[in-house]
Amino acid sequence: MSRGERWQALTELMARLRGPKGCPWxxxxxxxxxxxxxxxxxxxxxxAIEQEDTEAIREEAGDLLLEVLFVSQICAEQERFRPDxxxxxxxxxxxxxxxxxxxxxxxxxxxxxxxxxxxxxxSEKESAGESLLAKIPRALPALIRASxxxxxxxxxxxxxxxxxxxxxxxxxELAELESARRSGDRQEVVEELGDLLFVLANLARHLGVDxxxxxxxxxxxxxxxxxxxxQRLADDGRSPAGASLDEMERLWQEAKRRGKGxxxxxx
Numbered sequence: 385m386s387r388g389e390r391w392q393a394l395t396e397l398m399a400r401l402r403g404p405k406g407c408p409w410x411x412x413x414x415x416x417x418x419x420x421x422x423x424x425x426x427x428x429x430x431x432a433i434e435q436e437d438t439e440a441i442r443e444e445a446g447d448l449l450l451e452v453l454f455v456s457q458i459c460a461e462q463e464r465f466r467p468d469x470x471x472x473x474x475x476x477x478x479x480x481x482x483x484x485x486x487x488x489x490x491x492x493x494x495x496x497x498x499x500x501x502x503x504x505x506x507s508e509k510e511s512a513g514e515s516l517l518a519k520i521p522r523a524l525p526a527l528i529r530a531s532x533x534x535x536x537x538x539x540x541x542x543x544x545x546x547x548x549x550x551x552x553x554x555x556x557e558l559a560e561l562e563s564a565r566r567s568g569d570r571q572e573v574v575e576e577l578g579d580l581l582f583v584l585a586n587l588a589r590h591l592g593v594d595x596x597x598x599x600x601x602x603x604x605x606x607x608x609x610x611x612x613x614x615q616r617l618a619d620d621g622r623s624p625a626g627a628s629l630d631e632m633e634r635l636w637q638e639a640k641r642r643g644k645g646x647x648x649x650x651x
Contacts, residue, residue: 395467398457415458419523422451434600480504502539516540528596530585538589550587557583612639 385393401410425448432440456467481501484491491497506516516539520532537543544550557580564572588595613635617627624632 391467391471394453395457398453398467399460402457402461410454413454413458415455418451418454418458422448422455423523425451506539525596527581527585527599530582531589531595534582534586535589544586544590547587547590550583550590554580554583554587609636609639612636612642 401407403411425444429441429444429448432444452470453467456465456470460466479486481504482497483489483504484497484500489500491500516536517533520529520536522529524532534543544553557576561573561576561580564576585595588598613627613632614624616635616638617623
């Protein structure tokens with residue numbers, strides 16, 4: 385079976401699942417109801433990649449493709465576009481945004497290639513009369529969206545000039561957060577904490593670090609070190625609830641010395 389035949393078979397399979405004699409659950413789904421599943425499948429694929437589990441990567445990539453097929457079929461039923469239109473649109477975009485491959489332009493390295501992609505993308509938005517920030521999805525996790533918003537603004541010069549300036553701003557936001565905490569104004573605390581997190585996302589960008597991956601790494605490190613505490617206490621027939629903070633801190637430091645937790649992933 386050729387690649388085209390495989391795609392055709394998949395789209396026909398999805399149409400059958402949504403058809404009169406199809407699956408009751410599949411037939412009930414809408415674009416709105418699919419949103420959490422799309423996010424879930426994307427994160428499961430990311431997790432499989434981080435675990436370097438080849439079989440899981442293959443399976444989760446298929447699950448994410450299923451969500452694309454689902455969305456395409458629903459839109460076909462609503463006469464918005466066909467599943468084939470998704471492929472055609474993607475192919476056209478890939479050619480248009482790679483003039484250094486399919487045209488006369490040149491790109492000496494990955495950085496130049498990415499810059500050219502973003503330049504073409506920005507020009508497309510400007511010609512459509514859109515804000516440069518318009519297509520950054522609101523449904524993105526807040527930390528990822530903060531990074532993308534600031535990156536897009538930085539492309540037109542709206543940015544700090546150096547890491548030192550961002551560190552100064554970070555200290556300023558910390559002071560404002562402390563002032564808000566002392567005031568007891570809950571809303572002000574929320575706003576100042578948000579400002580602090582936004583500055584941290586900018587700091588990560590200037591340091592060449594993906595803030596989402598950095599936080600995921602920190603989460604895994606915390607999880608593994610805390611599980612070490614649980615295991616060491618369980619060896620003595622105890623649990624964290626029955627241990628003192630000093631004892632848990634000692635076991636945390638023990639886990640840290642043993643190198644528990646992954647290193648920061650590359651950006």
